[in-house]
Amino acid sequence: MSKTESKKAQASPSNPRGAFPLSLLCLTVGAFAIGMTEFIIMGLLPNVATDLNVSIPQAGQLITGYALGVAVGAPILTVFTHKIPQKRLLVLLMCIFILGNALSVIAPTYGLLISARILTAFAHGTFLGVGSIMATKLVAPERRAGAVSVVLAGLTIANIIGVPFGTFIGQQLGWRSSFGAITILGIISLIGIIRFIPVIPQGAPANLMQQFRNLIRPQVLLVLLVGALGCGSLFAVFTYITPMLVDISGFAEQNVTWILVLFGVGVTLGNMVGGRLADWKLMPSLIVNFGILAVLLALLTFTLENATLAVITIFCWGVAAFGIMPGLQIRIMNLTREAPLLATTSSHSAFNLGNAWGAYLGGFAITHTGLGSVPLYAAVIAACGLLGLLISVGMDRRKRLIDKSEMVEVASAN
Numbered sequence: 285m286s287k288t289e290s291k292k293a294q295a296s297p298s299n300p301r302g303a304f305p306l307s308l309l310c311l312t313v314g315a316f317a318i319g320m321t322e323f324i325i326m327g328l329l330p331n332v333a334t335d336l337n338v339s340i341p342q343a344g345q346l347i348t349g350y351a352l353g354v355a356v357g358a359p360i361l362t363v364f365t366h367k368i369p370q371k372r373l374l375v376l377l378m379c380i381f382i383l384g385n386a387l388s389v390i391a392p393t394y395g396l397l398i399s400a401r402i403l404t405a406f407a408h409g410t411f412l413g414v415g416s417i418m419a420t421k422l423v424a425p426e427r428r429a430g431a432v433s434v435v436l437a438g439l440t441i442a443n444i445i446g447v448p449f450g451t452f453i454g455q456q457l458g459w460r461s462s463f464g465a466i467t468i469l470g471i472i473s474l475i476g477i478i479r480f481i482p483v484i485p486q487g488a489p490a491n492l493m494q495q496f497r498n499l500i501r502p503q504v505l506l507v508l509l510v511g512a513l514g515c516g517s518l519f520a521v522f523t524y525i526t527p528m529l530v531d532i533s534g535f536a537e538q539n540v541t542w543i544l545v546l547f548g549v550g551v552t553l554g555n556m557v558g559g560r561l562a563d564w565k566l567m568p569s570l571i572v573n574f575g576i577l578a579v580l581l582a583l584l585t586f587t588l589e590n591a592t593l594a595v596i597t598i599f600c601w602g603v604a605a606f607g608i609m610p611g612l613q614i615r616i617m618n619l620t621r622e623a624p625l626l627a628t629t630s631s632h633s634a635f636n637l638g639n640a641w642g643a644y645l646g647g648f649a650i651t652h653t654g655l656g657s658v659p660l661y662a663a664v665i666a667a668c669g670l671l672g673l674l675i676s677v678g679m680d681r682r683k684r685l686i687d688k689s690e691m692v693e694v695a696s697a698n
Contacts, residue, residue, distance in 0.1 A: 353405025433559025
């Protein structure tokens with residue numbers, strides 16, 4: 285498609301800049317497939333372990349390997365592909381994703397399966413980072429956060445629909461069939477990307493040094509830390525939510541699945557609402573959201589004792605936990621306008637490191653202060669994220685004052 289054709293595609297009545305175009309759905313399907321491949325293995329560990337003749341802890345390394353692949357792979361792949369036009373890069377990343385899952389289907393040994401998982405993980409962070417940037421270019425400027433939330437909704441919907449359905453397929457037809465279904469979803473997303481996403485003129489790509497300078501700016505590193513803290517607070521509790529609901533709230537184990545589905549509905553709702561709020565007032569909405577998140581986690585420490593209150597709190601926690609995600613992505617893009625790719629993809633590395641650290645801290649809390657104390661630890665993590673945002677706003681104000689003072693000095697000199 286030529287530059288002229290791409291501009292016409294963006295401006296056509298069927299794809300107005302003020303609306304969410306069909307092309308966004310192709311990115312959402314890709315994110316949905318990525319969400320499935322990341323989390324589906326948790327429900328299939330016994331099946332995989334039995335089939336490949338390994339222990340459950342060894343099979344669990346398939347989860348760890350994937351997380352490390354996302355954390356390390358996103359910045360590395362971005363470095364090597366930063367000159368590739370974004371639509372072409374999305375196609376390449378989805379091809380890597382499809383290849384990794386196809387290899388998982390046929391992998392005869394544990395070593396080949398974990399290698400295929402790591403290969404798939406390399407595409408994870410970069411696809412979501414490039415997809416988020418592309419999404420903001422497909423809509424009007426005032427709807428950028430909303431567009432990012434539509435893409436990220438694929439991850440949240442995957443946890444509500446994709447993972448339970450994929451796990452059911454794997455348990456009935458064998459775990460390899462689950463990865464076969466994900467491969468088909470990847471192919472559907474790839475076809476949609478090729479067919480519906482326009483080639484948007486980008487100008488000369490930023491060089492690596494500029495990308496790196498943007499990444500290590502104090503404000504950007506602070507936002508990445510805030511994102512890691514937000515994800516850490518989520519996984520500190522979510523990793524151990526089943527024993528909490530069974531041992532403290534008194535639910536039967538089979539009922540926990542429906543509570544997690546309700547939590548997933550809250551996550552999806554929070555993601556969409558968070559995008560709209562971020563488009564309205566970015567930093568105020570993020571600050572309020574983190575404050576609510578910290579309060580809800582602290583409340584969960586007490587409401588876990590009551591089954592009804594526990595379910596209500598968990599749903600509200602899901603809304604708040606993912607309400608922060610679109611705003612954090614837009615904040616990073618705003619801080620790195622000239623060269624956002626490395627910083628945006630690195631955010632997913634930071635989020636995954638936050639996931640791992642949060643799960644570890646939750647286990648530390650259980651060992652030293654008991655299962656019921658985990659939400660309180662998570663509340664402290666969220667409060668640290670809130671403090672980071674307040675520091676970020678203070679840094680913004682200080683910079684504006686310095687810039688204003690310099691302008692006054694220049695005007696006086698003239």
